[in-house]
Amino acid sequence: MFYLAHRPLCALTLLLAATLAAQQPAPANRKVIKDPTEYNAYMAALNTQDAASRAAAMEAFARQYPQSVVYTDALEQEMAAWQQTGDMGKVKEAAKQLLIVDTGNVRALAVLVALDRISASHGDKPSLDELCLYSTAGMREVPQWQKPEGMSDADFTQLSNQMNGIFLGAAGFCALQQKNYSQARDFYTRACGLDSTSLQDVYQLAVADLEMTPLDASGFWYCARAMHVAEKANNTAAVNGIAPYCKSRYTRYHGSLDGWDALLASSATQDTLPANFAATITQAPTAPPAQNSK
Numbered sequence: 366m367f368y369l370a371h372r373p374l375c376a377l378t379l380l381l382a383a384t385l386a387a388q389q390p391a392p393a394n395r396k397v398i399k400d401p402t403e404y405n406a407y408m409a410a411l412n413t414q415d416a417a418s419r420a421a422a423m424e425a426f427a428r429q430y431p432q433s434v435v436y437t438d439a440l441e442q443e444m445a446a447w448q449q450t451g452d453m454g455k456v457k458e459a460a461k462q463l464l465i466v467d468t469g470n471v472r473a474l475a476v477l478v479a480l481d482r483i484s485a486s487h488g489d490k491p492s493l494d495e496l497c498l499y500s501t502a503g504m505r506e507v508p509q510w511q512k513p514e515g516m517s518d519a520d521f522t523q524l525s526n527q528m529n530g531i532f533l534g535a536a537g538f539c540a541l542q543q544k545n546y547s548q549a550r551d552f553y554t555r556a557c558g559l560d561s562t563s564l565q566d567v568y569q570l571a572v573a574d575l576e577m578t579p580l581d582a583s584g585f586w587y588c589a590r591a592m593h594v595a596e597k598a599n600n601t602a603a604v605n606g607i608a609p610y611c612k613s614r615y616t617r618y619h620g621s622l623d624g625w626d627a628l629l630a631s632s633a634t635q636d637t638l639p640a641n642f643a644a645t646i647t648q649a650p651t652a653p654p655a656q657n658s659k
Contacts, residue, residue, distance in 0.1 A: 424459070486538075533552050588610075612625065619646060620650075
């Protein structure tokens with residue numbers, strides 16, 4: 366079965382960019398750093414233009430001033446700066462350091478979930494275990510998350526939805542690995558309600574639907590939708606990986622590929638599952654069991 370080997374890093378990139386933007390106004394005007402040397406060190410790090418140098422400066426600041434009022438701010442800045450350099454190992458290291466001092470840090474949880482899901486998709490069991498733990502924590506923390514100062518209501522809603530989508534999709538992935546298809550369907554449905562263009566979530570929702578007993582024919586629409594999303598992104602490899610599984614399941618259920626092309630065409634114009642869609646896909650009659658001749 367084709368599971369999509371990895372989640373594109375664009376969501377993580379946007380998440381960390383938002384983290385950086387939210388943290389830029391954070392220093393002394395709202396959190397008073399009383400020690401002038403500490404203040405100067407933080408401001409120097411914050412105003413460093415080169416991402417790698419800024420990350421190293423924030424790392425050094427956090428190491429030197431672990432009791433600072435802006436300690437978590439420094440770690441978040443470090444995390445975002447390392448992302449700009451492409452060093453995901455350092456990103457993960459900073460995020461884990463954040464969770465040591467702030468166990469409910471939503472940004473750190475989302476970053477770790479996004480990174481762990483990539484590793485777990487490649488069969489890394491420790492990453493899967495960590496992913497399941499952090500996604501549960503993230504879903505718990507988002508409703509309690511307080512809007513950062515300086516962020517508009519609209520931006521905060523967008524960021525919260527993005528993070529919640531990351532947690533929900535990851536929770537769906539955990540349930541899918543456990544073959545708990547009903548629970549996976551619930552998480553993925555909620556994730557896709559927040560972002561209907563997430564290729565991995567849309568396709569894995571199709572898998573959850575089609576692997577259930579009895580099969581949920583809504584999965585055929587999600588198959589078609591995933592193929593459309595992949596085609597729109599010029600992701601030919603994903604289209605070619607998705608199609609065989611979806612078409613074989615459709616043929617087994619419906620009896621032939623009749624109607625498949627029409628389904629593909631209609632999904633390109635629809636962002637959400639049409640009402641009563643499953644009822645429109647008829648199931649082929651099941652052959653009666655063979656009778657023993659006397």
